[in-house]
Amino acid sequence: MENTIVPQTIYTFVGDRAPSVNFIIQRANSVQGQPPTVVDLTGCTVNFFIQNPQTGARTNSSTADCTITSPTTGSITYAWGAGDLPVEGIYNAQIKIIWSSTKPETAAVSIEVAASV
Numbered sequence: 001m002e003n004t005i006v007p008q009t010i011y012t013f014v015g016d017r018a019p020s021v022n023f024i025i026q027r028a029n030s031v032q033g034q035p036p037t038v039v040d041l042t043g044c045t046v047n048f049f050i051q052n053p054q055t056g057a058r059t060n061s062s063t064a065d066c067t068i069t070s071p072t073t074g075s076i077t078y079a080w081g082a083g084d085l086p087v088e089g090i091y092n093a094q095i096k097i098i099w100s101s102t103k104p105e106t107a108a109v110s111i112e113v114a115a116s117v
Contacts, residue, residue: 004028005095005107006036013116014088017080023066023095025074025107038074043100048078050111053089060084066095088115 006026025046026036046066050059063081076095085091091111098104 003030005039005097005105007108007110008095009110009112011112011114012085013114014085015116016085017082020077020079022069023074023076023078023109025076025095025097038072039097040072041068041074041076041097042071044068044071045098046076047096047098048093048109049096050084050091050093052086053091054087059086059091085111085113088113 004027006028008023010021025039025041027039028036046068047064048060048066049064051057052059060081060083063079063084066076066078069075069077091113093109093111095107095109096104097107
């Protein structure tokens with residue numbers, strides 16, 4: 001898919017809250033074989049929504065805000081909340097970018113959570 005936000009995968013453990021997760025938002029290049037390009041997040045708001053793999057309910061209802069750490073390089077950080085990863089499994093998640101035009105764009109994130117060792 002050209003010009004879409006590149007999907008990302010996170011690997012972690014049940015209940016982990018540190019370190020915060022860092023993302024670099026990139027867009028697939030429309031020229032085949034070319035690397036993705038970073039997304040300029042200047043003027044944007046970014047949220048991160050996580051869905052429990054067993055219940056389908058959102059696990060981070062009150063902690064979805066991301067910090068844009070470097071807008072021109074597409075860098076964001078999400079600080080894990082206490083109940084974000086309550087069970088093992090594969091979580092479906094989304095990064096939601098709200099552009100200054102107030103139009104949203106979402107990017108898929110997969111979170112693979114293993115039981116603690």
